[in-house]
Structure formats: C-alpha cells, structure tokens
Amino acid sequence: MKTPESRIEWSDALSVGVSQLDRDHQIIIDLINRLDRAETESDLTDVLNTLLAYTEYHFYREERVMEVCDYPELEAHRQEHVQLAEDVAELQRRHGEGDPGVTAHVLRDFVANWLAHHILLEDMAYKPYAIKCRETHGAAASFGELDLEDLEPGPGDGSKI
Numbered sequence: 001m002k003t004p005e006s007r008i009e010w011s012d013a014l015s016v017g018v019s020q021l022d023r024d025h026q027i028i029i030d031l032i033n034r035l036d037r038a039e040t041e042s043d044l045t046d047v048l049n050t051l052l053a054y055t056e057y058h059f060y061r062e063e064r065v066m067e068v069c070d071y072p073e074l075e076a077h078r079q080e081h082v083q084l085a086e087d088v089a090e091l092q093r094r095h096g097e098g099d100p101g102v103t104a105h106v107l108r109d110f111v112a113n114w115l116a117h118h119i120l121l122e123d124m125a126y127k128p129y130a131i132k133c134r135e136t137h138g139a140a141a142s143f144g145e146l147d148l149e150d151l152e153p154g155p156g157d158g159s160k161i
Contacts, residue, residue: 007033008112016123017131018065020140024058025119027148032115035108044104048092050151051111056085061143062123069133071126080122084114 008029015022031051038044059081066074091110095102130136 007036008115014119016119016127018136018140020137020143021058021062021065021123021130024054024061025115025123028055028058028115032108032112035104035111038104044107045096048088048107050148052085052088052092053151054146054148057143057146061140064139064143065130065133065136066126068135068139069126069129071129073125077122077126080118084118087114 010026010029014025016025028051031047031054034047035044035051038047063074063078063081066077071077088107088111091102091107095104095107
C-alpha cells in the first residue's frame with residue numbers, strides 16, 4: 001500500500017464491493033496522507049480532527065451495512081472501531097501534551113497501519129455478506145455523502161489542509 005514517498009495508495013485489492021464504503025476508505029486514505037503534509041501543529045490537529053470525524057461517520061455507515069446484511073461478526077467489528085477511536089484519542093492527547101514519542105509520523109503510521117490491517121482483514125470478512133445482500137447499497141446510501149468542508153476548520157478557525 002505504501003509507495004517510496006510513504007503515501008498510501010488506493011487499489012482495487014482494498015475494495016469491499018460497496019461503492020460508498022470504498023469511497024469512504026479513499027477519503028480516509030487521503031486524510032492520512034495529509035498528515036504527512038501538515039506544516040504546523042495546528043495543521044496536524046486540524047487534519048487529525050477531520051480524519052477522526054470522518055472515520056466516525058464511516059464507521060456508522062459500515063456498521064449499518066453489516067446490520068442489514070446480518071453479518072455475524074458485527075459486534076467484534078464494532079469493538080475494533082471503538083478501540084481505534086480510543087487509541088487515536090490517547091495518542092492525540094499525548095501528542096498535545098508534548099510527548100516526544102508521539103510525533104506526526106508516529107500518528108500517521110499508527111493510523112495507516114491500522115487501516116491497512118482493518119480493511120485487508122476485518123472489512124474483507126464482511127465483503128461476501130455485503131455483495132450478496134440486496135439492502136447493502138440502500139443502507140450505505142442512506143447516510144448520504146459527508147462534505148469534508150463541513151468538518152474542516154474555516155477562515156479564522158485555523159488553516160485548511
């Protein structure tokens with residue numbers, strides 16, 4: 001998934017067979033890549049906050065798809081989502097307190113590695129259920145599309161990335 005420049009690249013191997021979920025994953029990948037381009041602490045905080053908010057939106061959509069498809073491992077998958085949120089919040093707290101062991105690079109690598117593991121292993125496990133389920137696309141579409149502009153700080157709120 002990583003190129004020599006350490007960017008994460010989307011590929012069809014990451015597709016879960018649901019266009020809305022694939023699009024969410026692509027946006028999350030772009031946000032992770034933005035962490036490398038953050039030039040200031042404020043930029044880093046803004047990108048991380050946007051990433052976390054968008055990821056939460058995605059998790060709700062993904063869990064709804066798993067619900068309508070009667071995915072038997074939904075609760076375990078949901079717990080993975082909860083654990084990620086807790087882990088990133090802890091890293092974000094430590095970074096904000098100036099912990100020298102929690103740099104922008106550490107944050108980015110943690111989130112990128114988690115995403116790769118989660119999509120390639122956990123999300124691929126629900127793919128056959130989602131593909132067979134007639135309600136999949138309706139459930140995914142019912143969340144609409146979240147505009148990143150609504151999540152990113154505007155003028156006077158910090159810089160946009």
